Amino acid sequence: MSELTKLGVAAIRDGVAKGDFKAVEVAEALNARVSAAKALNAFIVETPEKAIEAAQAVDVDRAAGKPLGKMAGVPIGMKDLFCTEGVQTTAASHILEGFVPTYESTVSANLWKAGAGMLGKLNLDQFAMGSSNETSYFGNVISPWRRNDGSTAALAPGGSSGGSSSAIAARLCPAATGTDTGGSIRQPAAFVGISGIKPTYGRCSRWGVVAFASSLDQAGPMARDVRDCAIMLEAMAGFDPKDSTSLDLPVPTWEAGLNSDLKGKRIGIPKEYRLDGIDEDIAKMWDNGIAWLKDAGAEIVDISLPHTKYALPAYYIIAPAEASSNLARYDGVRFGLRDLPEGAGLQDMYAATRAAGFGEEVRRRIMIGTYVLSAGFYDAYYTQAQKVRALIARDFDNAWASCDLILAPTAPSAAFGLGEKNADPLSMYLNDVFAVPASLAGLPAMSVPGGLDKQGLPLGLQIIGKALDEQAVLNAGLAIEQRSGFTAEAGEWW
Amino acid sequence: MSEYRIQGNTGAWEVVIGLEVHAQITSESKLFSGSSTGFGAEPNSHVSLVDAAMPGMLPVPNRECLRQAVRTGMAINAQINRWSRFDRKNYFYADLPQGYQISQLYHPIVGEGEIEVTLNEKDPDSPTKKIGIERIHVEQDAGKLMHDQHPTMSFVDLNRSGVALMEIVSRPDISSPQEAGAYLKKLRSILRYVGSCDGNMEQGSMRADVNVSVRKPGGELGTRTETKNVNSIRFMMQAIEYEAQRQVDLIESGGAVVQETRLFDPNKMETRSMRSKEDAHDYRYFPDPDLLPVELDDAFLEECRVSLPELPDAKRARYEAMGLTAYNAAVLTAEAETAFWFEDLLAQGVDAKQGSNWLMSELFGALNKMGKTLDESPVNPKQAAELLGLVADGTISGSIAKQVFEIMLETGQGASAIVEEKGLKQTNDTGAIEAEIAKIMAANEDKVAEYRSGKDKLFGFFVGQTMKAMQGKANPQIINDLLKKALG
Numbered sequence: 001m002s003e004l005t006k007l008g009v010a011a012i013r014d015g016v017a018k019g020d021f022k023a024v025e026v027a028e029a030l031n032a033r034v035s036a037a038k039a040l041n042a043f044i045v046e047t048p049e050k051a052i053e054a055a056q057a058v059d060v061d062r063a064a065g066k067p068l069g070k071m072a073g074v075p076i077g078m079k080d081l082f083c084t085e086g087v088q089t090t091a092a093s094h095i096l097e098g099f100v101p102t103y104e105s106t107v108s109a110n111l112w113k114a115g116a117g118m119l120g121k122l123n124l125d126q127f128a129m130g131s132s133n134e135t136s137y138f139g140n141v142i143s144p145w146r147r148n149d150g151s152t153a154a155l156a157p158g159g160s161s162g163g164s165s166s167a168i169a170a171r172l173c174p175a176a177t178g179t180d181t182g183g184s185i186r187q188p189a190a191f192v193g194i195s196g197i198k199p200t201y202g203r204c205s206r207w208g209v210v211a212f213a214s215s216l217d218q219a220g221p222m223a224r225d226v227r228d229c230a231i232m233l234e235a236m237a238g239f240d241p242k243d244s245t246s247l248d249l250p251v252p253t254w255e256a257g258l259n260s261d262l263k264g265k266r267i268g269i270p271k272e273y274r275l276d277g278i279d280e281d282i283a284k285m286w287d288n289g290i291a292w293l294k295d296a297g298a299e300i301v302d303i304s305l306p307h308t309k310y311a312l313p314a315y316y317i318i319a320p321a322e323a324s325s326n327l328a329r330y331d332g333v334r335f336g337l338r339d340l341p342e343g344a345g346l347q348d349m350y351a352a353t354r355a356a357g358f359g360e361e362v363r364r365r366i367m368i369g370t371y372v373l374s375a376g377f378y379d380a381y382y383t384q385a386q387k388v389r390a391l392i393a394r395d396f397d398n399a400w401a402s403c404d405l406i407l408a409p410t411a412p413s414a415a416f417g418l419g420e421k422n423a424d425p426l427s428m429y430l431n432d433v434f435a436v437p438a439s440l441a442g443l444p445a446m447s448v449p450g451g452l453d454k455q456g457l458p459l460g461l462q463i464i465g466k467a468l469d470e471q472a473v474l475n476a477g478l479a480i481e482q483r484s485g486f487t488a489e490a491g492e493w494w
Numbered sequence: 495m496s497e498y499r500i501q502g503n504t505g506a507w508e509v510v511i512g513l514e515v516h517a518q519i520t521s522e523s524k525l526f527s528g529s530s531t532g533f534g535a536e537p538n539s540h541v542s543l544v545d546a547a548m549p550g551m552l553p554v555p556n557r558e559c560l561r562q563a564v565r566t567g568m569a570i571n572a573q574i575n576r577w578s579r580f581d582r583k584n585y586f587y588a589d590l591p592q593g594y595q596i597s598q599l600y601h602p603i604v605g606e607g608e609i610e611v612t613l614n615e616k617d618p619d620s621p622t623k624k625i626g627i628e629r630i631h632v633e634q635d636a637g638k639l640m641h642d643q644h645p646t647m648s649f650v651d652l653n654r655s656g657v658a659l660m661e662i663v664s665r666p667d668i669s670s671p672q673e674a675g676a677y678l679k680k681l682r683s684i685l686r687y688v689g690s691c692d693g694n695m696e697q698g699s700m701r702a703d704v705n706v707s708v709r710k711p712g713g714e715l716g717t718r719t720e721t722k723n724v725n726s727i728r729f730m731m732q733a734i735e736y737e738a739q740r741q742v743d744l745i746e747s748g749g750a751v752v753q754e755t756r757l758f759d760p761n762k763m764e765t766r767s768m769r770s771k772e773d774a775h776d777y778r779y780f781p782d783p784d785l786l787p788v789e790l791d792d793a794f795l796e797e798c799r800v801s802l803p804e805l806p807d808a809k810r811a812r813y814e815a816m817g818l819t820a821y822n823a824a825v826l827t828a829e830a831e832t833a834f835w836f837e838d839l840l841a842q843g844v845d846a847k848q849g850s851n852w853l854m855s856e857l858f859g860a861l862n863k864m865g866k867t868l869d870e871s872p873v874n875p876k877q878a879a880e881l882l883g884l885v886a887d888g889t890i891s892g893s894i895a896k897q898v899f900e901i902m903l904e905t906g907q908g909a910s911a912i913v914e915e916k917g918l919k920q921t922n923d924t925g926a927i928e929a930e931i932a933k934i935m936a937a938n939e940d941k942v943a944e945y946r947s948g949k950d951k952l953f954g955f956f957v958g959q960t961m962k963a964m965q966g967k968a969n970p971q972i973i974n975d976l977l978k979k980a981l982g
Contacts, residue, residue, distance in 0.1 A: 083550045096549065103543060105550060208550040215783035243552050244785050322783050325584050328593020329547040333650065346648075350586055373584070373778035382780060 009228035016073030023055035023073030054117025072115030077176035095357025105208025114235035122163030133162030144490035148456030158188025175223035183435025190410035190460020201442030202247035205240030268303035268403030281453035296479035324369025410460030498670030525658035526553030547591035572607025602631035626665030686830035842879030881909035
């Protein structure tokens with residue numbers, strides 16, 4: 001492995017700026033590493049020429065003495081949910097296979113403007129629906145991690161941003177974009193021992209991101225450490241008049257604001273997250289996290305989020321409801337797959353196209369969503385779920401009276417083996433149990449590595465903050481990072 | 495207002511009608527995208543990524559469309575909802591790219607209001623009736639399917655996809671085809687006054703869904719049918735007549751009206767079933783998560799309020815107060831284009847009575863003969879004011895004015911130039927007039943005698959002869975005075 005591929009976002013940016021190496025050298029090294037890691041199936045499309053092109057532009061700018069962007073010279077992976085002009089965008093679905101947008105998503109455009117380059121489009125769960133990356137039409141991503149018992153069982157990289165998590169953990173890219181609807185940044189980050197933050201809903205524009213559940217979808221960065229996440233989030237975020245739900249606020253300077261001294265901060269420990277039969281390793285990691293934050297000067301307080309147990313059911317009504325409507329546009333009429341059986345009419349074409357174009361999990365969620373919105377069931381399901389959502393948000397509001405941040409596990413377990421959970425959708429959905437409340441409330445939440453379990457697999461600690469207070473979340477993440485001593489890496493077996 | 499009844503075998507039946515009018519909002523761009531709303535463009539030339547519902551595209555509300563809906567609501571004295579919300583109406587069709595229409599089911603922008611209608615808006619004695627408006631909401635239009643372009647395929651034109659519509663929903667307060675017609679005319683007039691819709695039914699900027707049911711007078715409401723997308727006032731009246739009669743015949747022959755959606759066929763003058771309630775879509779309405787609720791503040795509402803023009807009823811009352819006859823005031827205010835034309839005329843300093851009489855007799859008469867509308871008038875208010883000014887200051891007589899107007903229509907020349915060129919100026923030369931009078935009296939001694947023996951009516955004959963001799967250019971008042979003196 002070239003030394004350059006070991007570098008993170010800040011190190012590459014600073015090295016390029018100082019002239020220690022050229023941006024093109026970094027791009028070339030990473031391009032080579034990406035193309036040698038096909039076994040992980042992290043990328044749907046590789047775009048080495050895009051990475052080189054962006055790097056050359058940065059080198060030219062630097063030579064000309066021009067100011068460099070926040071991500072200048074940093075090649076990244078782009079989750080294939082972001083529309084990229086001239087590069088196939090599929091949402092890991094068959095129905096969008098071959099779809100090449102004529103436009104660039106706001107978030108990816110912001111990153112290119114900041115000097116980042118694209119190594120390729122990263123695999124994911126189809127339409128971001130899944131927690132293991134097994135719903136991708138292009139085959140599941142494999143985690144670079146293996147259990148410490150000598151087994152070669154393929155493990156899930158988490159989902160839906162599993163291509164992102166796997167690629168970062170395998171050092172194929174220093175950072176990648178993720179999107180988080182109900183944990184899709186945090187859970188995969190936890191599964192592979194990296195960091196990832198879902199900012200406050202509205203910080204990152206949704207324009208040009210293939211929609212899953214509009215009221216929950218939020219883009220965020222995934223990287224190896226907290227500083228890199230702060231840098232990349234600064235580059236991604238910002239008001240976008242093309243997204244009505246975008247926040248019209250200036251982007252804070254999160255990197256400059258990093259400070260791991262937590263004196264005066266109160267950290268809430270929600271008792272409802274201590275589930276019966278909680279994994280012993282998870283419980284231990286959580287206790288460690290509490291100790292680290294105390295060590296950083298924070299005060300620990302017990303809090304209650306009484307409606308937590310209703311969060312997952314509410315989420316699995318609201319998200320599919322929105323998805324069933326958002327995915328109606330994939331109808332075979334204007335773009336993407338069209339399956340037109342001999343002699344078929346319009347309705348037959350819809351049925352054939354959508355049956356062939358959507359995977360099983362996507363079809364399941366469309367049907368759940370269609371059901372909960374139908375006349376006669378709407379009030380019992382959708383309206384009720386919205387009420388629960390309001391109560392969840394109120395739980396957090398009440399909690400902020402006694403604390404500034406909340407610490408909890410990111411996921412109830414370490415990475416599971418591929419194929420272990422996909423027979424039972426409910427057990428798969430349970431993976432999101434700790435992640436979903438913050439999504440329903442639109443709050444910033446981050447996962448940072450918290451240690452390894454008995455099998456030698458990474459576990460994640462989740463920090464949830466007040467709306468717009470990403471800085472406090474990042475700072476607490478940094479405090480944990482400095483104390484956890486997490487340096488474990490996946491062995492290179494591919 | 496009117497006692498409209500259908501006489502069936504079992505007695506008289508009352509008709510209950512409610513209208514849902516879709517009016518295209520006048521705006522440069524679509525409801526949620528920057529695409530043009532221009533009519534008649536090449537297919538698919540006004541389509542943005544949002545209109546085509548490409549992956550990841552998001553709607554951004556067009557404030558102008560909301561402003562127009564609020565102004566319309568104010569014009570019908572409706573409750574304006576400071577908090578409203580957009581919902582998605584989900585269904586699959588090839589002209590609906592998103593797979594849902596963004597509309598407002600639960601919280602429309604405009605609440606209850608009313609419109610006062612008269613059966614004949616030009617007849618001041620016609621009875622009036624208030625028709626309740628339940629709501630106005632804002633929604634997207636769909637695209638258009640073209641079935642005649644290819645032997646086995648249908649083509650889609652998305653130019654209209656996403657264009658803003660107001661759906662104006664009446665209460666079932668309408669009880670005859672005539673009332674429905676009067677309501678639609680009055681509504682169209684208000685929309686044109688406000689400028690929120692051009693009311694052009696031929697181009698599809700306004701169309702009505704007609705809900706009709708029948709019942710025994712005063713009885714329980716019957717089952718209603720909805721006839722969709724009727725695109726002229728005449729068709730709507732025909733559709734109601736046909737549909738009410740069909741329902742009466744059906745019930746009286748032992749059948750029952752089925753709640754269903756129907757279509758009106760203007761060629762066969764009948765409605766026919768499109769789909770029944772069982773086939774009705776379950777639209778799965780829910781709040782659009784891509785959009786924030788619409789909140790209207792005081793400043794916005796005030797801006798809407800001050801931008802409202804004088805509305806037909808108020809204008810009519812003002813014209814009557816200015817001394818216009820009730821009939822003239824009614825005719826001049828019934829259509830926005832007439833009222834605006836007349837206002838322009840008044841703005842040029844023309845006397846209201848003189849102007850209204852001229853407009854209604856001379857101009858309307860001429861346009862009628864030419865088969866033109868007021869918009870196509872070859873003479874504009876400024877040119878008309880010039881002509882009327884020449885009459886008012888005595889430069890030309892009323893009869894000369896008619897000649898001048900005809901020349902204006904033919905040549906487009908200005909009134910003063912025509913009068914100058916043709917030497918049509920009125921003369922006040924009493925000597926010349928007296929000379930002509932003397933000649934006429936000499937040539938008509940018998941009539942002079944008759945007049946003097948009491949046949950007063952002959953005075954008009956002498957006026958006419960004198961005017962003719964003066965080639966119409968004499969001041970009629972002077973002719974009158976001189977004739978009276980000469981005839982004794």
